[in-house]
Amino acid sequence: MRTVIFRTVAPYLSALMVLFSIFVLLRGHNEPGGGFIGGLIAASALAIFGIACGVASVRRAIVVHPMSIAGFGLFIAALSGLPSLFKKQTFMTSQWLEFKFFDVDVALSTPLVFDIGVYLVVVGAIGSIALALEERESD
Amino acid sequence: MAGSYPSPEVDFSAAWNLTPVSAGDWLVVAPTVITMIGGAVCLMARKNTNAQPKLGLIFLTLLVLANGGLLLRVLDKGVITMVMGSWLPPFGIAFTVDTLGATMSLIASVVALCAGMYGASSVGSTGRRYGFYPFLLLLMTGVCGAFLTGDIFNLYVWFEVLLISSYGLLVLGNDRPQLDGAVKYGILNLIGTNLFLIGTGLLYGILGTLNMADIAMKISQLDAPAHGTLATVAALYLLAFAMKAAAFPVNFWLPASYHTPNVVVSAVFAGLLTKVGVYALLRIFVMIMPASREYMADLIAVVAIATMIVGALGAIAQSEVRRALGYLVIAGIGSMLAGLAIGTPLAISGAIFYAVHSIIVMTALYMVAGVMQQMGGSYDLRKLGGLYAASPAFAAIFLILAFAVSGLPPFSGFWPKVMLVESAIVTGRTWVAVAILVGGFLTTIAMGRIWIYAFWRGGPEGTADGTAVALPATSKLLTPAAVWVPICILTALVIYFGIQPEGMFTLSAYGSIGNVDPSGYLNSVFGGAQ
Amino acid sequence: MELGLAILIGIFFTVSIYLMLSKQLVRMLLGVAILGNAVNLSIFTNGRLTREVPPVIPADLYLPAEMTANPLPQALVLTAIVISFSFFAFLLVLAFRAYQELGTDDVNEMRVAEPENDPLPPQGY
Numbered sequence: 001m002r003t004v005i006f007r008t009v010a011p012y013l014s015a016l017m018v019l020f021s022i023f024v025l026l027r028g029h030n031e032p033g034g035g036f037i038g039g040l041i042a043a044s045a046l047a048i049f050g051i052a053c054g055v056a057s058v059r060r061a062i063v064v065h066p067m068s069i070a071g072f073g074l075f076i077a078a079l080s081g082l083p084s085l086f087k088k089q090t091f092m093t094s095q096w097l098e099f100k101f102f103d104v105d106v107a108l109s110t111p112l113v114f115d116i117g118v119y120l121v122v123v124g125a126i127g128s129i130a131l132a133l134e135e136r137e138s139d
Numbered sequence: 140m141a142g143s144y145p146s147p148e149v150d151f152s153a154a155w156n157l158t159p160v161s162a163g164d165w166l167v168v169a170p171t172v173i174t175m176i177g178g179a180v181c182l183m184a185r186k187n188t189n190a191q192p193k194l195g196l197i198f199l200t201l202l203v204l205a206n207g208g209l210l211l212r213v214l215d216k217g218v219i220t221m222v223m224g225s226w227l228p229p230f231g232i233a234f235t236v237d238t239l240g241a242t243m244s245l246i247a248s249v250v251a252l253c254a255g256m257y258g259a260s261s262v263g264s265t266g267r268r269y270g271f272y273p274f275l276l277l278l279m280t281g282v283c284g285a286f287l288t289g290d291i292f293n294l295y296v297w298f299e300v301l302l303i304s305s306y307g308l309l310v311l312g313n314d315r316p317q318l319d320g321a322v323k324y325g326i327l328n329l330i331g332t333n334l335f336l337i338g339t340g341l342l343y344g345i346l347g348t349l350n351m352a353d354i355a356m357k358i359s360q361l362d363a364p365a366h367g368t369l370a371t372v373a374a375l376y377l378l379a380f381a382m383k384a385a386a387f388p389v390n391f392w393l394p395a396s397y398h399t400p401n402v403v404v405s406a407v408f409a410g411l412l413t414k415v416g417v418y419a420l421l422r423i424f425v426m427i428m429p430a431s432r433e434y435m436a437d438l439i440a441v442v443a444i445a446t447m448i449v450g451a452l453g454a455i456a457q458s459e460v461r462r463a464l465g466y467l468v469i470a471g472i473g474s475m476l477a478g479l480a481i482g483t484p485l486a487i488s489g490a491i492f493y494a495v496h497s498i499i500v501m502t503a504l505y506m507v508a509g510v511m512q513q514m515g516g517s518y519d520l521r522k523l524g525g526l527y528a529a530s531p532a533f534a535a536i537f538l539i540l541a542f543a544v545s546g547l548p549p550f551s552g553f554w555p556k557v558m559l560v561e562s563a564i565v566t567g568r569t570w571v572a573v574a575i576l577v578g579g580f581l582t583t584i585a586m587g588r589i590w591i592y593a594f595w596r597g598g599p600e601g602t603a604d605g606t607a608v609a610l611p612a613t614s615k616l617l618t619p620a621a622v623w624v625p626i627c628i629l630t631a632l633v634i635y636f637g638i639q640p641e642g643m644f645t646l647s648a649y650g651s652i653g654n655v656d657p658s659g660y661l662n663s664v665f666g667g668a669q
Numbered sequence: 670m671e672l673g674l675a676i677l678i679g680i681f682f683t684v685s686i687y688l689m690l691s692k693q694l695v696r697m698l699l700g701v702a703i704l705g706n707a708v709n710l711s712i713f714t715n716g717r718l719t720r721e722v723p724p725v726i727p728a729d730l731y732l733p734a735e736m737t738a739n740p741l742p743q744a745l746v747l748t749a750i751v752i753s754f755s756f757f758a759f760l761l762v763l764a765f766r767a768y769q770e771l772g773t774d775d776v777n778e779m780r781v782a783e784p785e786n787d788p789l790p791p792q793g794y
Contacts, residue, residue: 091168
C-alpha cells in the first residue's frame, strides 16, 4: 500500500477529511450530519494516514493516546447535561447562549458541546481500534 | 434561527415540563453521571497507574453515597421520575426509580466499591494501564442505568454499555484463556441483546411507545394481553434475559468465561451481570406483562428448577474453585426464577431478597477464592489443602459464606429461601419448594467439598491422614488491608442480613408490591409531571 | 411494501442463523453482523412505512410544515447501528487476537478455557 503516490497524497487527503469532519459536525445541529458521522470521517482520516505513513507517525501527529481523546469526549458530553441543574430543569435540558459577534448571530448551546463530545468519543474509540488493527498487520 | 425559544407562537407546555425540578430529584441521574464522569477521568489518567485506585475509589464512594441518598429519597417520597431534556412523558427518555431499582443499585454500588478496593492490590500496573478502573466505573454506569431507567429502549442501551465495559474487563491482560472465554462470552451475549432488541422493535410496532409505564398501561387495556404478537414478544424477552441471567438451556457461556479473567473481575461479574438480567425479567414480567407471566409460569418454573439443579450439580463436578463458583451463580439464578414463576408478592420479594443476597455473597466468594489461590498457590482442589491450619479466621469467613450461599441459617441466604418455599407451598406448587430445598442441599455438598479439600485436610492430594503439610511461602502477598476490608464488609453484610432481616424484608416487600401493582409507578410518570 | 420488507427480513434472519451455526469464527461474526441488520430493518418496518418527507424542520419554522415520516424508529435504528457497529469492530479485533494466540478459528478447537481432557475431580477424601 505504501506507494509514492499514496504517500504523497495521504497527508493532504487526511487534512481535508478532518476539516470536512468538523464541517459535518457543526452542520449537524439543524441539518443532516452530527458528531457520530463526523467522528467516523475523522477516524477514517487517521486510518488512511496510518496506512500510508505508518501507525507511529499517526500517534506522533495526534500527540495524546486515542483512548484519552475518547475519555475527554465522554467527559464533556456528560458535563453538557449538567448546566440545567442551575436553572431547575431536568438533566440534559438544552441551554443556549446567543450573542452577536461582529454582526453575526452566534448561538452556542449545550447540545453542541454534547455533539463535540460524541465526535471525540468516536474519533478516539474507532481510531484506536483502527490503529490497533494496522499495527498488528505491519508486525 | 436556531433555538431562539420561547417563541410567542409555540405553546411549549404541550410537550415540555415547565415546572421547576428540585435539586434532590437530580439524585435520579446522579449514579450514571458520577460513574460516567469518573470513567472519563480515569480513562484520561490511564497512564498514571498510581493515581488510578485513588481516583476510582473516590468516584465509587460518591456512587455509593448517591445511591444511598436516592434510596432514602425513594422511601421518603415514593417513586421518582425524571424525563431527560424536560420533555413530557411518554416523549423523551424517562428515568423512573422505585424501591426495587434503588435497592439493587445501592447494593451493586457497594459491591463495586468493595471490588475497587480489592482491585487496588490484585490488579497490577499492567491491568491498571489497560483500564481496570475506567471499565469498572463504566460498567457501573451500565448497571445503575439499567436499574434506574424507565424506558425499555434505554434499558437496551444500558445493557450494551455494561456489555462493552465487561468485554474490556474480561480481556484485561490478554491471556490465552481470557481470549478464548471472551470470544464465547462476547458473541453469545451480543446475540442475547439482539433478541432483546427484536422484542423491543415488535413491542413498539404493537403499542407505539417505549416508556415502561406507558407500555404497562397500554398492555393492560388490550383485549387479550397475553396472546397474539405479544406472546412472541414475551417469549423473546424471556429467552433474551434468560441468556443474560444464564438460566439453564442458555447458561453455557458463563462457566466458559467467568473463571478466565483476574479474580476481582470475576467477582464483579458474578455479583452484578446476571442479576441485571434477573432484574429485567422481574421488571418486565411482573410489572409490564403480568398476563404473559401467568401464561408462561409453568415454563419459567421448569427452567428455574433445571437451572437450580444443573448449577448445583455442575458445582459438585468441578475441581477448579472458580469454575465451581460459576456454577453456583447459575444455581442462585434458578432460585430467583422460581420466585418469578410463583409470582405472588411474597415470592417476588423473595426473589428480590435473593438477588441482593446473591450479589453480595457471590462477589465475596470469588474474592475469597482469590485469597485461597494466594495462600495455597492454586485454584485446583487437587492441589489445595491445609488452609484451615494456615488461617482459622479466613476459614471461618469461608464457612460463613458457604452457609449463606447454601441457604442455611443464620445467614442472608436463609430468609429468601424461606419466603420462596413458603410461597411455593401456599400456591400449591410443592414441587418447586422441593426443588429449591434439593438445590440448597446440593449446594451444601458442593461447598462442603471445597471446605473439605481446601481447608480441612492437611495438605494437597496424597498427603497422609493426620499429617499437615506446611503451605508454600507466598512470595507476592496481596496488600492485607485492601483484601481483608472488602471481604469483611461483604461478610458483615451477609451476617447482618441473616440476623437482622427486617430492613431487607421491608425493602423487598416495597419493591415487590410496587411492581405487582404499578399504580405508584404510573402516577409518578404521568401524574407528577403534568 | 411492508410485505416485501418482511420477506427481506426473513431472508436476513435465515442467512444470519445459517452463518452463526458455522464453526468458523469469522462466519459467525458475519452472521452476528447480518443479525444486527435484520433487527434494524425489523424495527424500521415496525415503525410503519410511509411516503412522507424526512422529519427535518426547515430553519424558519418551529413545527414541520406537513406530515413527516416517523422519526423515532430512525433514531432507534441509528442508535442500534452505532452500537452494533462498535461491537462488531471490537469482536473483529478480539477474534483476530484469539486467532493469533490460539492458532485456530474453529470454535470446536478453542478449548483453552475449558480443557477437554481435564482429569476427573478427586473421588475420595
